[in-house]
Amino acid sequence: AQTVTQSQPEMSVQEAETVTLSCTYDTSENNYYLFWYKQPPSRQMILVIRQEAYKQQNATENRFSVNFQKAAKSFSLKISDSQLGDTAMYFCAFMRGGATNKLIFGTGTLLAVQP
Amino acid sequence: NAGVMQNPRHLVRRRGQEARLRCSPMKGHSHVYWYRQLPEEGLKFMVYLQKENIIDESGMPKERFSAEFPKEGPSILRIQQVVRGDSAAYFCASSPETGDRQAFFGQGTRLTVV
Numbered sequence: 343a344q345t346v347t348q349s350q351p352e353m354s355v356q357e358a359e360t361v362t363l364s365c366t367y368d369t370s371e372n373n374y375y376l377f378w379y380k381q382p383p384s385r386q387m388i389l390v391i392r393q394e395a396y397k398q399q400n401a402t403e404n405r406f407s408v409n410f411q412k413a414a415k416s417f418s419l420k421i422s423d424s425q426l427g428d429t430a431m432y433f434c435a436f437m438r439g440g441a442t443n444k445l446i447f448g449t450g451t452l453l454a455v456q457p
Numbered sequence: 458n459a460g461v462m463q464n465p466r467h468l469v470r471r472r473g474q475e476a477r478l479r480c481s482p483m484k485g486h487s488h489v490y491w492y493r494q495l496p497e498e499g500l501k502f503m504v505y506l507q508k509e510n511i512i513d514e515s516g517m518p519k520e521r522f523s524a525e526f527p528k529e530g531p532s533i534l535r536i537q538q539v540v541r542g543d544s545a546a547y548f549c550a551s552s553p554e555t556g557d558r559q560a561f562f563g564q565g566t567r568l569t570v571v
Contacts (some may be wrong), residue, residue: 384564385564387548387562394558433499444505445502448499449498450499
């Protein structure tokens with residue numbers, strides 16, 4: 343069975359600084375997808391970034407980028423130029439390749455951006 | 458194009474009552490997933506449905522919980538005889554028939570059992 347581990351329950355960063363959130367996963371699959379979701383106080387789950395396992399290039403979306411290390415089964419999220427609106431819970435998630443879009447989530451990291 | 462719609466946003470039930478949570482997927486989406494988020498935890502998969510079919514219910518509790526996605530109308534997650542431990546946020550996500558490998562989430566229903 344696949345598992346996702348986020349070892350940092352809480353993190354804090356100063357506005358405009360850079361922060362990295364860690365995520366590791368365990369799977370025997372070769373075809374899969376990895377995601378970072380943001381959950382602000384409104385509870386809405388917002389997709390931040392997605393990585394296909396077959397792609398070697400790390401995904402980037404504006405200030406958000408990932409460091410995908412397939413051999414190490416590591417998928418960290420880097421947030422550059424942190425903004426107050428980045429304050430939220432961040433969840434790492436795993437999706438197997440195949441016919442289903444079922445997600446397996448980590449326990450989350452609460453990020454606080456300080457002014 | 459409206460997103461995934463869940464209602465109600467908040468639901469309060471007394472122990473022993475029934476809770477019905479509704480989810481209308483995005484237009485053109487025929488796959489629905491239900492997740493539960495207990496306080497201070499991540500989302501846990503419950504069930505995956507396509508129109509009129511349950512595809513994967515491996516995360517559903519064996520008793521009191523059921524889900525359906527009829528040919529017409531929203532998907533329904535039903536919890537019978539609720540207990541305090543059922544208090545949680547319940548999220549629905551939808552996906553299109555094929556292709557796009559991601560799930561679009563609704564805003565969730567927060568169920569409180571008193």
